[in-house]
Amino acid sequence: MPFTPPITLIRGGTDSLSAQIVAQLRSSILLGEMRSGESVPSSRALAHRLGVSRGSVVTAYEQLNGEGYLVSTQGAPTRVAVLLHGETLAAPARPMVEAGQQYPLDVLDLTPGYPSTRRLSGRAWTAAWRLAAARPIPQTEPPLQGTLALRTEIADHLRHARGVRCEAEDIVVTAGTSEALALVVLALREHLESGAGKDSARAPVVAVETPGYPAATRALQRLGAILVPISVEADGLPMSALHALTVPPQAVLVTPSHQYPLGGRLSVDARLRLLDWARRTDAWIIEDDYDSEFRHVGPPLPALASLDNDGRVVLVGSFSKILTPWLRLGYLVMPARAAVRRAVLAVRHDLPGPVSGVVQDAAAELLASGAVRRHIAATRRDYAHRRSLVLDALSGRPSTTLSALDGGLHAVLGLQNPARSTAAISELAARGIRVADLRDYSAGPGAADAPAGLVFGYAAVSDTALVRALDHIRAVTAVDAVPG
Amino acid sequence: MPFTPPITLIRGGTDSLSAQIVAQLRSSILLGEMRSGESVPSSRALAHRLGVSRGSVVTAYEQLNGEGYLVSTQGAPTRVAVLLHGETLAAPARPMVEAGQQYPLDVLDLTPGYPSTRRLSGRAWTAAWRLAAARPIPQTEPPLQGTLALRTEIADHLRHARGVRCEAEDIVVTAGTSEALALVVLALREHLESGAGKDSARAPVVAVETPGYPAATRALQRLGAILVPISVEADGLPMSALHALTVPPQAVLVTPSHQYPLGGRLSVDARLRLLDWARRTDAWIIEDDYDSEFRHVGPPLPALASLDNDGRVVLVGSFSKILTPWLRLGYLVMPARAAVRRAVLAVRHDLPGPVSGVVQDAAAELLASGAVRRHIAATRRDYAHRRSLVLDALSGRPSTTLSALDGGLHAVLGLQNPARSTAAISELAARGIRVADLRDYSAGPGAADAPAGLVFGYAAVSDTALVRALDHIRAVTAVDAVPG
Numbered sequence: 026m027p028f029t030p031p032i033t034l035i036r037g038g039t040d041s042l043s044a045q046i047v048a049q050l051r052s053s054i055l056l057g058e059m060r061s062g063e064s065v066p067s068s069r070a071l072a073h074r075l076g077v078s079r080g081s082v083v084t085a086y087e088q089l090n091g092e093g094y095l096v097s098t099q100g101a102p103t104r105v106a107v108l109l110h111g112e113t114l115a116a117p118a119r120p121m122v123e124a125g126q127q128y129p130l131d132v133l134d135l136t137p138g139y140p141s142t143r144r145l146s147g148r149a150w151t152a153a154w155r156l157a158a159a160r161p162i163p164q165t166e167p168p169l170q171g172t173l174a175l176r177t178e179i180a181d182h183l184r185h186a187r188g189v190r191c192e193a194e195d196i197v198v199t200a201g202t203s204e205a206l207a208l209v210v211l212a213l214r215e216h217l218e219s220g221a222g223k224d225s226a227r228a229p230v231v232a233v234e235t236p237g238y239p240a241a242t243r244a245l246q247r248l249g250a251i252l253v254p255i256s257v258e259a260d261g262l263p264m265s266a267l268h269a270l271t272v273p274p275q276a277v278l279v280t281p282s283h284q285y286p287l288g289g290r291l292s293v294d295a296r297l298r299l300l301d302w303a304r305r306t307d308a309w310i311i312e313d314d315y316d317s318e319f320r321h322v323g324p325p326l327p328a329l330a331s332l333d334n335d336g337r338v339v340l341v342g343s344f345s346k347i348l349t350p351w352l353r354l355g356y357l358v359m360p361a362r363a364a365v366r367r368a369v370l371a372v373r374h375d376l377p378g379p380v381s382g383v384v385q386d387a388a389a390e391l392l393a394s395g396a397v398r399r400h401i402a403a404t405r406r407d408y409a410h411r412r413s414l415v416l417d418a419l420s421g422r423p424s425t426t427l428s429a430l431d432g433g434l435h436a437v438l439g440l441q442n443p444a445r446s447t448a449a450i451s452e453l454a455a456r457g458i459r460v461a462d463l464r465d466y467s468a469g470p471g472a473a474d475a476p477a478g479l480v481f482g483y484a485a486v487s488d489t490a491l492v493r494a495l496d497h498i499r500a501v502t503a504v505d506a507v508p509g
Numbered sequence: 510m511p512f513t514p515p516i517t518l519i520r521g522g523t524d525s526l527s528a529q530i531v532a533q534l535r536s537s538i539l540l541g542e543m544r545s546g547e548s549v550p551s552s553r554a555l556a557h558r559l560g561v562s563r564g565s566v567v568t569a570y571e572q573l574n575g576e577g578y579l580v581s582t583q584g585a586p587t588r589v590a591v592l593l594h595g596e597t598l599a600a601p602a603r604p605m606v607e608a609g610q611q612y613p614l615d616v617l618d619l620t621p622g623y624p625s626t627r628r629l630s631g632r633a634w635t636a637a638w639r640l641a642a643a644r645p646i647p648q649t650e651p652p653l654q655g656t657l658a659l660r661t662e663i664a665d666h667l668r669h670a671r672g673v674r675c676e677a678e679d680i681v682v683t684a685g686t687s688e689a690l691a692l693v694v695l696a697l698r699e700h701l702e703s704g705a706g707k708d709s710a711r712a713p714v715v716a717v718e719t720p721g722y723p724a725a726t727r728a729l730q731r732l733g734a735i736l737v738p739i740s741v742e743a744d745g746l747p748m749s750a751l752h753a754l755t756v757p758p759q760a761v762l763v764t765p766s767h768q769y770p771l772g773g774r775l776s777v778d779a780r781l782r783l784l785d786w787a788r789r790t791d792a793w794i795i796e797d798d799y800d801s802e803f804r805h806v807g808p809p810l811p812a813l814a815s816l817d818n819d820g821r822v823v824l825v826g827s828f829s830k831i832l833t834p835w836l837r838l839g840y841l842v843m844p845a846r847a848a849v850r851r852a853v854l855a856v857r858h859d860l861p862g863p864v865s866g867v868v869q870d871a872a873a874e875l876l877a878s879g880a881v882r883r884h885i886a887a888t889r890r891d892y893a894h895r896r897s898l899v900l901d902a903l904s905g906r907p908s909t910t911l912s913a914l915d916g917g918l919h920a921v922l923g924l925q926n927p928a929r930s931t932a933a934i935s936e937l938a939a940r941g942i943r944v945a946d947l948r949d950y951s952a953g954p955g956a957a958d959a960p961a962g963l964v965f966g967y968a969a970v971s972d973t974a975l976v977r978a979l980d981h982i983r984a985v986t987a988v989d990a991v992p993g
């Protein structure tokens with residue numbers, strides 16, 4: 026009889042026998058005790074050994090089959106699936122000379138922000154590029170706002186996925202979120218200098234969340250914005266702090282649906298108050314809706330942009346999380362206000378859109394064919410499962426808080442003791458596991474008191490790699506694990 | 510006997526009989542007197558009619574065949590080739606709702622700056638994209654400076670085409686020239702603020718040529734540069750004007766090989782003096798080498814970057830002219846000076862490279878396969894021929910000067926009388942022919958006295974369309990054509 030690890034069943038407990046079998050076989054597979062490609066016992070044999078009905082084992086096998094851990098072929102024994110990438114725990118990470126030249130999957134890189142492309146249909150991907158390359162080769166640059174075909178598809182996606190009422194004419198194609206933010210800062214400066222705004226200060230003042238998205242703050246500062254960091258609370262950006270500012274900023278960058286990185290969510294009431302504040306102070310709101318496609322708990326709240334009746338929310342988003350950052354593709358949605366649109370397009374005229382027409386054509390095709398929608402649906406299920414692995418491994422432990430798991434692709438493991446956090450991150454690096462330091466997400470005068478902990482992504486790695494990494498994270502963050 | 514227009518031969522003149530036959534048949538085809546697909550007389554019949562040896566006609570037909578005007582098929586009469594695109598003079602230009610959605614070829618758009626993609630092998634193009642799309646889909650962004658494969662190919666191209674000693678590590682991939690210039694301005698600001706430069710002024714001062722490249726000045730200004738326009742002379746940027754500046758700029762943007770748009774060329778001596786000036790004033794030189802691959806008269810002079818022993822020339826270039834602006838792909842070459850490199854890479858870190866990894870992989874493949882090299886060679890011959898059509902039609906006419914034709918893709922028809930220039934451009938627009946106004950290339954206090962005339966591209970249109978457009982340009986710029 027093929028090898029199976031010992032299975033311990035508790036009769037009369039809260040979990041059914043088949044659920045217990047599923048849980049124990051799954052973790053054996055993830056831990057490598059049952060190896061890829063090996064056959065598992067027949068349902069009859071295992072049922073006999075465990076003293077349970079054959080139906081319980083069949084049910085368990087069917088579930089594991091559905092989850093992709095087992096493979097059944099007609100007339101052949103059921104086997105452990107050959108899991109792609111990262112089944113083995115890598116030796117200490119190879120130096121990544123160039124990001125993108127190799128897969129983070131191979132090095133147990135849990136740096137947050139990277140998606141899984143495993144579920145993206147290779148056939149749809151290659152077909153989209155083939156179609157885009159088959160067009161007669163245009164001799165001009167792509168249109169200022171992006172191709173009509175892509176903008177139509179993006180607007181369609183946003184209406185369906187986020188309930189944002191927008192049309193192709195509202196969309197500006199960008200090379201991702203940083204490029205979109207650069208465009209918005211320059212547009213804000215254009216707006217202020219053109220006298221349509223309240224003053225003609227050259228450097229726009231932008232309020233940002235802290236902890237926040239370091240890449241966003243770097244892009245804003247690089248374009249000359251002066252940042253006002255506002256410490257977020259459990260629900261995200263606190264309105265009281267915005268109100269308390271003596272000089273209101275000319276814009277605020279906010280992640281209302283899943284505060285980055287802590288995961289807070291602005292209530293509808295807070296959203297309406299934020300819109301009201303912006304109207305009264307004549308500020309722009311930059312809404313970064315970076316991962317709303319992956320909501321794991323409850324429905325997503327409406328985007329700020331969909332509540333905005335005053336035309337002052339610029340929504341930015343990208344395909345980095347729903348497809349891959351390799352594409353360098355994103356968008357912004359211009360609000361109705363003519364002054365905002367004029368400013369954005371004036372900047373675009375001077376700094377032409379950087380996205381290749383071939384990329385735009387291929388992306389439009391991927392969206393139109395339904396490949397993106399199907400990829401998001403499949404990936405959402407994968408991420409939901411990995412999220413449950415994170416919760417299983419790390420929730421409810423002393424002196425730690427686990428957060429940001431209601432949606433998205435990353436988790437935050439807060440640690441009360443900053444020294445312990447630093448030691449844990451170093452120890453993980455020594456073990457070849459890369460995570461981010463929560464304190465690197467904080468800026469401003471309060472940064473010294475910023476919350477400490479680990480930020481890690483669970484999307485770009487395989488289940489197996491994740492489970493092993495979680496084992497290490499668990500070990501190095503145990504209260505007595507490291508000095509601190 | 511098939512129709513041929515009257516052919517007048519001058520015996521004993523400087524041109525051979527066959528050369529005279531070639532010239533007259535070619536212009537009949539271009540003018541549409543002989544129509545696409547129609548058969549031409551047999552060499553025997555035409556020789557008889559003209560009273561020349563049959564050999565003269567055979568030689569003429571062979572040349573026209575080689576130039577693509579005639580097509581010979583074994584056993585069938587020789588015919589006029591079916592010329593692609595734009596044979597017919599369009600009615601007044603259709604509004605281009607979105608540039609790039611249709612071909613300028615169809616509207617007799619002679620706006621300068623657009624290349625021909627006709628000679629680019631469709632097979633090589635689609636194969637390159639197929640290869641780029643066939644890779645496993647990476648989950649990360651492309652490397653900071655661009656993929657190693659593309660940077661290696663770009664460095665190779667620059668060494669061979671421009672004699673610039675550079676390696677992959679010197680290259681930064683950009684989304685074209687505007688994006689490269691934006692990167693350089695931000696890097697210059699970073700450099701000045703970091704205190705490595707001579708002061709910490711926030712807005713860098715950049716000297717630019719006038720007339721100059723409007724897209725470049727727009728990009729520089731949008732990023733906050735203060736521009737100092739310097740009027741160019743016949744040879745390009747005059748050193749005396751640079752020396753005369755009381756406060757030297759922190760950078761100078763220069764097109765030394767083919768001043769844009771007037772076509773002047775800095776001598777090697779002037780180049781060395783410019784480098785010396787930059788060394789003494791601690792300025793950066795931004796060399797825009799936008800069309801050196803298409804030198805029609807004499808060999809190109811060495812790039813400034815190849816003469817630079819002091820590490821202060823940033824060379825920018827793009828694939829917009831050698832392939833297509835649809836790609837949105839360019840590069841900059843960092844000089845050896847560590848402070849410049851540090852500043853460029855610091856900006857790139859904050860504003861990640863906008864070029865899709867798929868575009869980079871496809872472009873690397875196009876370069877590696879030799880498709881780009883072959884395309885440049887074939888296109889250079891096409892452009893040289895079109896250039897001769899421009900010279901034939903417009904040189905040596907009273908009160909006009911024809912320039913910029915030593916290289917590149919465009920010509921400048923200077924008109925002494927600015928009012929006549931304005932009237933000519935309007936009249937051309939009414940006839941459905943788009944050209945640019947030379948005065949739109951001038952900036953600064955001297956712009957009112959800037960030279961007047963027409964700037965037009967001859968690359969993106971077919972020979973036939975070009976000849977017809979030249980007829981119209983000739984007509985509307987004749988001394989007695991329009992009031993002014």
